[in-house]
Amino acid sequence: MFQKVLIANRGEIAVRVVRALREMGIGSVAVYSEADRRSLHVLQADEAVCIGPAPARDSYLSVPRLLEAARSTGAQAIHPGYGFLSENSDFAAAVRDAGLSFIGPPPEAMNALGNKLLARAAAHKAGVPVVPGLDHPVRGLDEARAAAKEIGFPVLIKASHGGGGKGMRVVRSEDELGSLLELTQGEARASFSNDEVYLERYLERPRHVEIQLLADSHGHAVYLGERDCSAQRRHQKLIEETPAPGLRDEVRRAMGECACRLALAAGYVNAGTAEFMVDAKQDFYFLEVNARLQVEHPVTEMVTGFDLVKLQLLVASGGELPFVQADIQPRGHAIECRITAEDPERDFMPSIGKIHRFRLPSGPGLRNDAGIYPGAEITPYYDSLVAKLISWGRDRNEARRRMLRALDEYVIEGVKTSIPFHRWALQHPAFVAGAIDTGFVGAEYHPRHIAPSPEDEALAVRAAALHALLHPSGASAARVEGPPSGSPWKFAGRPGAAGARR
Amino acid sequence: MKYNVKIGEHEHWVEVLPEGSNWNILVDGEPAVIDAAEIAPGAYSFLTDGRSREVAVDRNGDQFRVRLGGATYDMIVMDEVHARTRRPERAAVSGPAQLKAPMPGLVVALKAAVGDAVEEGQALVVMEAMKMQNELAAPGSGRVEKVHVVIGQSVESGQALVTLAAPAPAGEGS
Numbered sequence: 001m002f003q004k005v006l007i008a009n010r011g012e013i014a015v016r017v018v019r020a021l022r023e024m025g026i027g028s029v030a031v032y033s034e035a036d037r038r039s040l041h042v043l044q045a046d047e048a049v050c051i052g053p054a055p056a057r058d059s060y061l062s063v064p065r066l067l068e069a070a071r072s073t074g075a076q077a078i079h080p081g082y083g084f085l086s087e088n089s090d091f092a093a094a095v096r097d098a099g100l101s102f103i104g105p106p107p108e109a110m111n112a113l114g115n116k117l118l119a120r121a122a123a124h125k126a127g128v129p130v131v132p133g134l135d136h137p138v139r140g141l142d143e144a145r146a147a148a149k150e151i152g153f154p155v156l157i158k159a160s161h162g163g164g165g166k167g168m169r170v171v172r173s174e175d176e177l178g179s180l181l182e183l184t185q186g187e188a189r190a191s192f193s194n195d196e197v198y199l200e201r202y203l204e205r206p207r208h209v210e211i212q213l214l215a216d217s218h219g220h221a222v223y224l225g226e227r228d229c230s231a232q233r234r235h236q237k238l239i240e241e242t243p244a245p246g247l248r249d250e251v252r253r254a255m256g257e258c259a260c261r262l263a264l265a266a267g268y269v270n271a272g273t274a275e276f277m278v279d280a281k282q283d284f285y286f287l288e289v290n291a292r293l294q295v296e297h298p299v300t301e302m303v304t305g306f307d308l309v310k311l312q313l314l315v316a317s318g319g320e321l322p323f324v325q326a327d328i329q330p331r332g333h334a335i336e337c338r339i340t341a342e343d344p345e346r347d348f349m350p351s352i353g354k355i356h357r358f359r360l361p362s363g364p365g366l367r368n369d370a371g372i373y374p375g376a377e378i379t380p381y382y383d384s385l386v387a388k389l390i391s392w393g394r395d396r397n398e399a400r401r402r403m404l405r406a407l408d409e410y411v412i413e414g415v416k417t418s419i420p421f422h423r424w425a426l427q428h429p430a431f432v433a434g435a436i437d438t439g440f441v442g443a444e445y446h447p448r449h450i451a452p453s454p455e456d457e458a459l460a461v462r463a464a465a466l467h468a469l470l471h472p473s474g475a476s477a478a479r480v481e482g483p484p485s486g487s488p489w490k491f492a493g494r495p496g497a498a499g500a501r502r
Numbered sequence: 503m504k505y506n507v508k509i510g511e512h513e514h515w516v517e518v519l520p521e522g523s524n525w526n527i528l529v530d531g532e533p534a535v536i537d538a539a540e541i542a543p544g545a546y547s548f549l550t551d552g553r554s555r556e557v558a559v560d561r562n563g564d565q566f567r568v569r570l571g572g573a574t575y576d577m578i579v580m581d582e583v584h585a586r587t588r589r590p591e592r593a594a595v596s597g598p599a600q601l602k603a604p605m606p607g608l609v610v611a612l613k614a615a616v617g618d619a620v621e622e623g624q625a626l627v628v629m630e631a632m633k634m635q636n637e638l639a640a641p642g643s644g645r646v647e648k649v650h651v652v653i654g655q656s657v658e659s660g661q662a663l664v665t666l667a668a669p670a671p672a673g674e675g676s
Contacts, residue, residue, distance in 0.1 A: 341632070350632035352605055357545060357558060380606045384632040413558055413569055420572045452573040457509065458534075459555065460568040460575040462527040463546060465505045465516035466538060467559035467566065468579045 001317050002026055002076045002101065007045070008066050009081030012371030012387060013293070014041035017079050020309035029073045031066060033059035035379050040371050047073055054381045060084045063091055067098050077101035077316060079309075083383060086292040087114055087163075103316040105291045109268040113289035117160040117198055123286045126265045128258040131277065131285040133200025141178050147199050148177055156202040157181055159188035159195075166191055170202050205439035206277035208232065209244045209284070211259040212300045214271050214311055216321045221263045223256035224304050225330045227273075227296055231425060233348065233441045238418065239425060240296035241335040242303055244278075245396060245434025251282045258286060271297075271312050295338070295385065298367055302334035302392045332392055333399040337407070337426075339370075339387040341378045343416035345447045351416040352378045361409035365392040365402050378415050386417075396434060400426055420450040506585030509577040599642045601664040603657045607631035612653060618646045620666065627651070627663050644668050 004027035007014045014030060018041065021028040030045035035054035042048045049069040052059035059065065061084060070078055078095050080086035080103065089107035096102055104110070113119050117137065123130045132151055137160060138144045148155045148171065157180060159167030169184045171177050181197070189195040208229045215221035228244035229237045243252070259274035266289075273294045275287040297308050306328075315321065342348040358374040370387035372378070378386060389406055393399030407423050428444060430436050452460075507514045517528040524537045537549040545558045560567045564584075568575040611628035614620050625637035626646075644666035651663050 347636065349636050350605060352631075357542070380631040382632065407572075410572075411556070416574060423572065450573075452571065452575075456571055456573065457575065458529050458532075459548070459550070460557065460570045460573075461507050461509060461514055461516060461529055461577065462534060462536065463548070463557040463559055463568050463570065464507055464566045464575075464577055464579050465518050465527060466525060466536070466546070467544065467561060467568075468505055468581070469503050469518045470540070471544075471561065 001319075002313065004029060004073065004075045005077045005079055005103070005313070006031065006066070006070045006073065006075035007041070007079050007081065008060065009079070009084055009086075010036055010039060010041055010060060010371075010382065012040075012369050012385065013081040013083075013295070015044055015371055016369055017081065017309055018044045020307060020313065023307075024310060024313065026313070027075075029069065029075050031060070031069050033381070035381050038375075038377065040373055040376065043373075049073060054379070056084065056381065060382075063094050066091075067094065067100075070098070070100055075100070077103055077313075079103040079312070080292065082292050082295055087290070089114070101316050103270065103312050105268050105270050105272060109263075109266045110291040112266040113262065113268060113272070114291050115160055116158060116162065116288055117196070119286070119288045122262060122266055126258070126261045128262055128286045129284065131200045131203065131287075134198040137196040137198055138181065141181065144177060144181055144199060145174065148174065151199060151201045154202040154204075155199050157184040157197050157199055159184065159192055159197050161192040161194045161196065162188060163192075167197075203277055203279060203285070205437040206279050206285075207244070207437050208237075209247065209255070209276050209278045210290075210294075211255050211274045211276070212271070212294070212297070212308075213256075213259045213263050213268075213274055213289075214308070214315070214321065215260075215263045215268050216315045217269045217318060218320050219264065220321045220324075221260040221268070222321060222323070222325045222328060223259050224300050224306065224308075224328055226252055226255065227294075227299055229296060230436050230438050231431070231441060232438050233445070237296065237338065238441065239335065239337055239422065240299055241333065241396070241399070242299045243330065243333065247278070248282055251278075251284065255284055259289075262286070262289065270315050271308055295388070296336050298369060298388060298390045299334035299336045302367065302390055303330040303332055304328055305331075332394050333396040334390060334392045335396075335399045335403050335426075336388055336390045337403060337422040338385055338418065339389055339410070339412070339422075340384040340418045341386050341415040342384050342418055344418055344421035344450060345416070347447075348418070348421075350380065350384050352380050353415045354378070355412065355414040357411055357413040359409075359411035360387075361389065361406035363406075363409075365399070366390065366406050367392075372412075386415075387412075397432075400432070421445070424449045504582040506580045506582065507577050508579075509575060599640075599644060599666045599668075600662050601626055601638055601641055601666070603629060603659055603661045603663055604638070605629075605631050605659050607636075607657060609651045609653055609655045609657060609663070610635060612649060612651075613637075614640075614646050614649070614664065616646050616649060620644065620646060629657070638663065640664075640666060642666060642668075 006029040007017045018028045028045040030041045030048040031051045032042045033054050051065040085091040089110045092102045092107040120130050134147050154172045157169045167188045169180045171180050185195040209226050211226050212224040226244050227240050227242045229240045231239035273290040276284045278284045341351045343351050355376045360368045367390040372386045391399045391403040503518050505516045507516050514529050519526045524535050526535050539547045541547050548555045557570045564578050566577050566579045607629040610630045614626045620640045622643045623639045626640050627638045647667040648665040
């Protein structure tokens with residue numbers, strides 16, 4: 001096993017990895033940008049190295065700086081977390097070439113299953129169902145026309161190097177095809193430096209169900225159940241749960257076995273997530289493998305009892321999986337809510353500022369994975385995910401009610417958060433019934449659903465007047481957060497620079 | 503003590519009176535007796551009719567921000583004297599309206615050009631911050647008078663993005 005591991009990430013996921021390392025007695029090295037000197041992952045790691053200025057491309061995305069930090073601290077392995085460089089096969093290769101271990105799949109397997117078209121080809125070979133469509137890049141408009149007719153409208157144009165919900169367009173009729181094809185190719189060129197696109201059938205409102213898989217370097221692969229991530233807004237997941245409500249056992253087993261077959265065929269090692277779309281008849285279609293630890297991995301940990309990060313470390317150091325498929329017996333139900341610094345009343349606009357009051361919910365059946373603390377600064381440079389709240393229950397309804405109770409306990413002041421949205425979603429009849437699909441949030445959510453009651457507004461007015469009386473001077477002015485005018489940090493990020501969070 | 507509280511479109515007169523160890527706080531004459539304990543600076547535990555609520559108040563001059571039950575309320579609070587002497591501020595808003603950046607970020611798209619007639623709520627600028635793209639909408643209807651930024655430009659919070667001129671009165675022009 002390793003003695004020291006560097007975490008090439010920040011925020012809650014870096015804190016998560018530090019926790020696993022500490023429990024295993026392994027030294028931890030945090031890296032941080034100049035904007036993150038006071039971030040929680042820096043405070044919690046054994047060692048911390050500054051790797052450059054705030055913009056991610058100069059720090060968290062800088063391969064030379066990360067490798068230099070590993071060299072100077074004597075770390076033997078690098079955990080990439082999610083987002084940033086986690087699915088960059090060039091980075092995985094550079095880590096390996098530097099004589100270090102990459103805590104993730106080999107770059108070849110990452111490419112084979114992470115690129116959408118290559119993943120389709122691998123799926124065909126392994127007998128895994130995919131959405132009907134083209135298996136090669138579109139070569140011209142005539143071919144696209146013929147293919148679209150065969151597939152049947154609506155079709156989806158997809159960039160084969162795309163991700164994070166970018167580089168996709170729905171075409172509803174033949175006369176839109178030409179212009180949308182050009183548009184998607186242009187976007188793909190700009191965002192992914194590659195204009196390769198292909199076509200597949202567009203499924204209206206499928207469920208998003210993914211399989212957690214784990215493979216070692218001794219030819220073993222297992223699946224640790226599934227996660228339903230259908231509660232999405234513009235392809236960004238908001239709520240995830242396991243098991244997927246109402247998913248039939250034989251469907252779950254078939255999906256799990258498909259994921260393992262794919263992993264073994266591609267020489268995949270370490271944790272990964274096979275993403276599927278599932279339709280109303282519970283027919284499933286493989287999309288791609290997210291070749292990394294997933295944001296929502298804690299729900300799987302809650303029901304299986306396994307620590308996925310420890311297993312990642314074990315497998316990356318050459319160890320054998322200590323259990324077989326039959327040993328994996330999930331128990332109960334788990335739900336995760338992503339607490340993001342976004343304003344659900346204003347179109348989920350990012351919200352920045354200083355956290356001045358922060359109290360986490362606790363009590364039975366809860367887990368908090370937070371990257372913030374009172375006094376922490378939320379900057380505009382990185383992802384808006386600041387914490388994750390996970391609830392466990394003996395059944396789905398207990399997990400759901402426990403989550404609602406926990407959301408009521410949650411105190412976070414200084415930025416707007418997604419908490420009011422979660423409260424709404426968890427009480428929506430369709431969610432309660434376990435009957436949502438990926439169109440749920442877009443079709444059902446409106447900010448007026450989280451508008452406060454007149455009684456609460458009247459109480460807030462009373463509180464303001466009382467505060468005016470008790471603090472007549474406005475002495476607490478320093479604590480009023482707002483946009484940090486004249487911020488010493490200049491925002492110079494690049495679109496999508498921080499990579500996709502899925 | 504009596505206060506004038508403006509919240510959104512609404513304006514209230516609020517009277518705060520001590521009542522034993524509690525407060526009777528009347529909103530437009532409607533009383534509510536509150537047992538208030540300040541548990542941290544600006545953070546209160548309220549017991550009203552036995553119901554327990556936590557509420558936090560921040561203040562910057564006469565601008566107040568109250569948080570209660572996960573919601574945020576922004577309001578302007580003035581004591582009676584100031585409220586009665588203040589000049590009506592809204593009367594002067596007939597000049598050009600400006601769309602300003604709500605946060606630091608990067609301009610990734612412009613959806614209107616100089617001379618365009620735009621409706622209130624129409625997307626004018628797409629900004630990226632925290633990896634997310636956000637459409638910024640016109641604060642009112644009018645004609646685009648000036649676009650202050652270009653695609654790819656980094657902007658600070660509060661920086662002007664687009665200036666709108668009031669729409670031409672009906673019948674004027676071609």
